[in-house]
Amino acid sequence: MPELDGARLTFKLVYYGPARSGKTTNLMRLHDLVAPQLKGELMTLDTQGDRTLFFDLLPMGFVAPSGLLIKFRVFTVPGQVAHDGTRKAVLSRADGIVFVADSQVTEETNNAESFRNLAENCSRVGLDFDRLPVVVQFNKRDLSPILAEQEVRQRWAGVSWPLTFATALSGAGVAETFALLLRALYRQFDPELQLSDRHGLDEAAFVAGILP
Amino acid sequence: MNDVFDRSPCLADLLPGPLLEQVCGHMAALLEADTALLDPAGRVVWGTPAANAERSPLVLELEPIGHLAAPVAGSRLQAAAALLRDILLARHRLLMASRLHVESIAADYADLLEQHAALQASEARYKELSAELEQRVAAQVKLLDERQRQLYQAENLASLGRLAAGVAHEINNPIGFVRSNLSSFAIYLQKFAALKERLNDAAAAWQALEIDYLLKDGADLVTESIGGIDRVARIVGDLKGFSNVDRAEEEVVDLNENLRQVVSVLQGQLPAGVSIDAEYGQLPRLLCLPGHLNQVFVNIVRNGVQAIGDSNRPGVITIRTQAVDGGIEVSVGDSGVGMTPEQRERAFDPFFTTRDVGKGTGLGLTVARDIVQAHGGRLAIDSRFGFGTTVTLFLPA
Ligand SMILES: Nc1nc2c(ncn2[C@@H]2O[C@H](COP(=O)(O)OP(=O)(O)OP(=O)(O)O)[C@@H](O)[C@H]2O)c(=O)[nH]1
Numbered sequence: 382m383p384e385l386d387g388a389r390l391t392f393k394l395v396y397y398g399p400a401r402s403g404k405t406t407n408l409m410r411l412h413d414l415v416a417p418q419l420k421g422e423l424m425t426l427d428t429q430g431d432r433t434l435f436f437d438l439l440p441m442g443f444v445a446p447s448g449l450l451i452k453f454r455v456f457t458v459p460g461q462v463a464h465d466g467t468r469k470a471v472l473s474r475a476d477g478i479v480f481v482a483d484s485q486v487t488e489e490t491n492n493a494e495s496f497r498n499l500a501e502n503c504s505r506v507g508l509d510f511d512r513l514p515v516v517v518q519f520n521k522r523d524l525s526p527i528l529a530e531q532e533v534r535q536r537w538a539g540v541s542w543p544l545t546f547a548t549a550l551s552g553a554g555v556a557e558t559f560a561l562l563l564r565a566l567y568r569q570f571d572p573e574l575q576l577s578d579r580h581g582l583d584e585a586a587f588v589a590g591i592l593p
Numbered sequence: 594m595n596d597v598f599d600r601s602p603c604l605a606d607l608l609p610g611p612l613l614e615q616v617c618g619h620m621a622a623l624l625e626a627d628t629a630l631l632d633p634a635g636r637v638v639w640g641t642p643a644a645n646a647e648r649s650p651l652v653l654e655l656e657p658i659g660h661l662a663a664p665v666a667g668s669r670l671q672a673a674a675a676l677l678r679d680i681l682l683a684r685h686r687l688l689m690a691s692r693l694h695v696e697s698i699a700a701d702y703a704d705l706l707e708q709h710a711a712l713q714a715s716e717a718r719y720k721e722l723s724a725e726l727e728q729r730v731a732a733q734v735k736l737l738d739e740r741q742r743q744l745y746q747a748e749n750l751a752s753l754g755r756l757a758a759g760v761a762h763e764i765n766n767p768i769g770f771v772r773s774n775l776s777s778f779a780i781y782l783q784k785f786a787a788l789k790e791r792l793n794d795a796a797a798a799w800q801a802l803e804i805d806y807l808l809k810d811g812a813d814l815v816t817e818s819i820g821g822i823d824r825v826a827r828i829v830g831d832l833k834g835f836s837n838v839d840r841a842e843e844e845v846v847d848l849n850e851n852l853r854q855v856v857s858v859l860q861g862q863l864p865a866g867v868s869i870d871a872e873y874g875q876l877p878r879l880l881c882l883p884g885h886l887n888q889v890f891v892n893i894v895r896n897g898v899q900a901i902g903d904s905n906r907p908g909v910i911t912i913r914t915q916a917v918d919g920g921i922e923v924s925v926g927d928s929g930v931g932m933t934p935e936q937r938e939r940a941f942d943p944f945f946t947t948r949d950v951g952k953g954t955g956l957g958l959t960v961a962r963d964i965v966q967a968h969g970g971r972l973a974i975d976s977r978f979g980f981g982t983t984v985t986l987f988l989p990a
Pocket residue numbers: 398399400401402403404405406407431432433434457458459460461520521522523524547548549550551
């Protein structure tokens with residue numbers, strides 16, 4: 382549940398996924414994309430090479446017509462299997478998830494494993510995975526061998542999560558992914574938070590606040 | 594953990610009492626002016642703001658978490674604020690990392706506890722299962738034992754039945770003629786009674802009543818009857834060796850004697866075309882369960898008889914005993930059908946039989962071997978298909 386604290390509403394968002402799927406890269410590109418006044422510093426905590434050991438944090442936000450500061454604290458988890466405790470700790474109280482999968486066919490098992498781990502950890506930290514806004518991103522579309530987009534969509538047909546395709550390294554698809562998450566967030570929380578009624582924010586404005 | 598990790602940073606978290614004093618003290622010394630730290634709403638957190646103070650915001654994430662205020666040139670103040678912000682940022686990172694660290698250790702610990710509980714549960718389940726399994730195995734073994742014993746008893750009863758039939762036949766014969774002898778003798782006695790009536794004409798009556806013949810034949814009848822009775826007595830004596838199987842007691846015996854009894858009991862029930870040729874060598878006396886060994890011999894001889902029957906030829910059962918190094922050797926051979934190597938292979942298989950289902954349970958040889966082994970002995974089979982089988986027993990004496 383987003384935290385309403387005075388004139389500030391904070392959403393906690395988490396980029397989840399297997400090791401080296403491109404979560405940190407997504408955050409770096411997002412940081413590049415967003416206008417300076419809408420973002421804070423990207424905080425990268427302790428890495429080993431390019432492997433996240435704790436988390437990355439990118440704060441972003443904008444002010445709604447009502448004057449409410451809408452703030453997003455976007456985290457990445459460490460994808461390596463060994464860091465499950467940290468992953469769980471970062472995940473707790475998340476309001477939305479981007480699951481970053483590695484498109485390479487060799488990574489299918491890792492993706493599946495990590496996705497199951499996400500569902501498991503959600504229930505461990507008391508999140509209702511079925512109600513949580515989740516976007517699934519297939520990253521590294523520039524590599525091969527990978528499954529064609531159509532085939533991926535076929536395989537995932539019937540699930541409710543929106544799918545996106547990205548090459549985080551070049552930034553392609555990064556903004557689209559985040560926009561999808563913002564839309565899902567809005568739909569989930571508008572009824573409770575009365576974003577449109579009390580704060581003058583419709584869905585498009587909610588997305589445009591960060592990604593004009 | 595929402596206190597530090599999930600909450601946006603604030604001055605109170607980042608600069609607790611002593612640290613606030615220290616850091617702000619240094620700032621004031623560097624700025625060489627009245628320096629104050631204000632919260633986002635402009636309230637004083639530390640120091641005394643000068644009336645003409647400039648303010649510089651302290652932004653860590655998006656919104657200012659406070660302001661540095663001092664009456665100094667803008668560029669100087671901004672530099673000081675940047676330094677302070679770097680200090681706050683470092684504190685922020687440290688707090689988040691350590692908070693996360695604590696949290697992840699707690700999560701790992703919770704995991705460990707969970708795993709431990711799961712392990713304990715599965716161990717308990719495993720123990721339960723293995724106990725149950727043991728019980729079931731024991732029950733199965735008991736059931737099998739019972740089945741085997743039942744089969745064995747059924748086989749025993751069947752052989753007792755056959756034995757009884759043979760014995761009845763054996764005994765019936767002498768009893769038949771003893772009875773008929775005694776009927777004749779009763780008539781002879783009536784004639785002696787008639788002789789008494791005619792004593793005045795004794796010589797003629799003696800003649801007419803054929804008393805001479807009666808005397809001679811009467812004596813024969815008695816002798817023959819005594820012979821018959823003796824035969825019955827002997828058969829009954831032989832049977833004794835079989836009667837005490839169940840209350841088995843060890844006895845010191847001459848094994849030849851047991852074999853003679855067995856042969857004598859079985860002799861009466863040999864089918865046509867089968868004969869027994871027994872030669873007994875000098876044997877040391879043997880401490881054994883004679884009833885059990887008799888059973889072994891009966892089983893083996895009967896197998897031989899059946900094997901000869903199956904060959905559709907007349908045949909001989911050859912029994913030999915001899916003293917060997919360390920004990921006694923008994924061999925029972927037959928000139929019957931013999932066994933194929935596969936049959937020989939499975940001869941001790943408790944439920945294997947070469948005969949049609951229903952004619953034998955196959956327990957014979959297994960039981961025989963078990964009994965011989967219980968005596969510390971060995972039982973060996975030598976068989977040639979089409980020529981016959983020889984079973985050789987060694988018993989340590
Ligand atoms: N070719 C290609 N490489 C990518 C792409 N996205 C990320 N990478 C590379 O993949 C490697 C891992 O990326 P990260 O963003 O560090 O992965 P991560 O998911 O944060 O990994 P962990 O922190 O270990 O969980 C880096 O070398 C990236 O440059 C992509 O779209 N295409």
